[in-house]
Amino acid sequence: MPYARISLLKGKSPDYLRALSNSLHLALVEDYEVPADDRFQTIHQHEPEELIFDRHYMGGPRSDDFVLIHLTTGRERSQATKQAFYRKLVERLGVAPGIPPEDVMVVISTSQSEDWSFGAGRMGIGQRPKPVELAT
Numbered sequence: 001m002p003y004a005r006i007s008l009l010k011g012k013s014p015d016y017l018r019a020l021s022n023s024l025h026l027a028l029v030e031d032y033e034v035p036a037d038d039r040f041q042t043i044h045q046h047e048p049e050e051l052i053f054d055r056h057y058m059g060g061p062r063s064d065d066f067v068l069i070h071l072t073t074g075r076e077r078s079q080a081t082k083q084a085f086y087r088k089l090v091e092r093l094g095v096a097p098g099i100p101p102e103d104v105m106v107v108i109s110t111s112q113s114e115d116w117s118f119g120a121g122r123m124g125i126g127q128r129p130k131p132v133e134l135a136t
Contacts, residue, residue, distance in 0.1 A: 001116060001124065002028060003040045007068040010045040012097075017043055019097035024069065027089040032077060053105070065103045067093070072109050074116070074124075082108065 004024060012020075021041055028034040048064075055062040069089075077085075090101040116124030 001038055001040075001074040001113075001118075002032070002034055003072045004028075004042070005070045005072075006041060006043045007051055007070075008043075008045060008066065009051055009064055010047060012045065016097040020067065020093065020099070023092035023096055024089065027085060027092050031088040032073075032081060032085040060102050062103050063100065065099050066105070067099060067103060068105045068107070070107045070109070072111060074111060074113055076110050 006020065006024070008020075021043065024041065025039050029036050051066070051068070053062060053066050053068070054060075086106060089106065090099075090104050093099040093104055094101060113124045118124055
C-alpha cells in the first residue's frame with residue numbers, strides 16, 4: 001500500500017508526467033511486491049526556489065530533471081527487494097520519460113496498517129481486494 005509523493009521542477013508536459021507515474025508504478029509492481037491496482041500518487045511541480053537539492057551530494061551530477069520520490073509504505077521490504085526496486089525504477093524512468101539515473105532520488109518510509117484509511121472512515125486493516133491486471 002504505497003503512497004508516492006513525486007516532486008520535480010515545473011514545466012514538464014502531461015505526457016512526461018504520465019510516463020513518470022506509469023514507470024514508477026510498474027517498478028513498484030514488478031520489484032516492490034505491490035499489487036497492480038494499488039496506485040496512489042501525487043505529483044508536485046515546484047518553482048526552482050521551492051525544490052532545493054545538491055547537484056553532487058552522494059551522486060550526481062544532478063540536472064533540472066531531478067525527481068524526488070517519497071514512498072510511504074505499509075510493511076517493510078528486504079534490502080534485496082529495495083535494491084531491485086531502485087534499479088528497476090531508474091531503468092524504467094530512463095526509458096520513459098527519459099530521466100538520467102543520477103537525477104532519481106528515493107526515500108522510503110514505513111507505517112502500520114492502522115495508520116491508513118482508504119475511505120469511509122475505515123482503518124486500513126483487513127483483507128485486500130483481488131488485484132486486477134495492469135495494462136502496460
